[in-house]
Amino acid sequence: MFSYVRAAAFAVAAVGAALSPAFADPSLALDHESAPVAAYIDHAAATLDEASQDANAADAAKTLSHDIDFSAPVAEHAVAALTPSIGGAMGEAVRPLSALVDEHAGTDTADNEMECLAGAIYFESKGEPLAGQLAVAEVILNRAKSGRYPTSICGVVKQPSQFSFVRGGRIPAIQKDSAPWRKAVAIAHIALNDLADSPAAQALSFHATYVSPGWRMKRVAKVGNHIFYR
Numbered sequence: 001m002f003s004y005v006r007a008a009a010f011a012v013a014a015v016g017a018a019l020s021p022a023f024a025d026p027s028l029a030l031d032h033e034s035a036p037v038a039a040y041i042d043h044a045a046a047t048l049d050e051a052s053q054d055a056n057a058a059d060a061a062k063t064l065s066h067d068i069d070f071s072a073p074v075a076e077h078a079v080a081a082l083t084p085s086i087g088g089a090m091g092e093a094v095r096p097l098s099a100l101v102d103e104h105a106g107t108d109t110a111d112n113e114m115e116c117l118a119g120a121i122y123f124e125s126k127g128e129p130l131a132g133q134l135a136v137a138e139v140i141l142n143r144a145k146s147g148r149y150p151t152s153i154c155g156v157v158k159q160p161s162q163f164s165f166v167r168g169g170r171i172p173a174i175q176k177d178s179a180p181w182r183k184a185v186a187i188a189h190i191a192l193n194d195l196a197d198s199p200a201a202q203a204l205s206f207h208a209t210y211v212s213p214g215w216r217m218k219r220v221a222k223v224g225n226h227i228f229y230r
Contacts, residue, residue: 097130097196104186114188116154117141122174122184123165125226132224133184135200137191139228142204200228 109115117140125136143149143156150156158169165172174181190196200206200221206228207213217229 097134097190100190100195101130101183101186104189105182107185107189109185109188113153114185114192116157116171117192118181118184118188119171119174120157120163120165121187122181123172124163125224126180126184128224128226130183130187131199132226133187134191134196134198135203135221135223135226135228136206137187138198138201139203139206141191142202146204148204199223202230203228205229 109118117137120140121133121137125133128136140153140156144151144153150159157163157171158166160169191198200223203220205215205217206226207215209222209225209227215229220228220230222228
């Protein structure tokens with residue numbers, strides 16, 4: 001069953017292998033940059049086979065999205081190639097994050113809360129892959145909901161000693177006609193409206209890969225140049 005999806009996965013994975021280590025099994029993601037392409041294909045096929053029994057294409061696609069190391073751009077092409085096949089067989093397709101960002105790149109910030117979220121995404125992750133930007137947004141939203149941090153987005157972003165770009169409780173000026181800002185606003189909109197799943201959905205903290213703060217927290221994921229913790 002789903003042999004055509006397996007074939008599509010192999011084709012995409014072969015391209016990915018030629019370009020970069022794009023695929024990662026979630027059990028290996030914490031310790032390795034990537035897993036063998038064949039292992040990913042087996043995992044994808046098993047995920048789709050299981051989904052066929054439950055007739056739940058959306059859950060299958062989300063699972064696959066979580067199982068890919070999005071630090072490599074080719075990974076989003078893999079999701080784009082795989083999920084239409086799922087939808088064709090089971091009646092539903094899942095749009096890749098890049099397509100959602102393109103759709104909402106012209107969105108205006110609706111209020112101060114969205115402005116603060118987009119500002120944090122911009123300053124903390126504008127050079128990161130889209131999944132990394134979404135993961136940063138999720139950290140801020142998770143903090144606001146956790147009961148352990150300020151209860152507003154702006155309160156979380158401007159909390160003293162939390163985000164280094166904040167100066168005197170203020171977010172610096174942003175070039176708002178730039179592509180990075182438009183992407184940051186789109187990611188903020190996507191996160192606020194829960195339009196896409198984050199590979200670090202439960203994270204409450206993150207740091208750059210080039211530092212080692214020695215945090216005693218559960219490591220959730222590595223996305224781009226950030227490591228996320230719960």
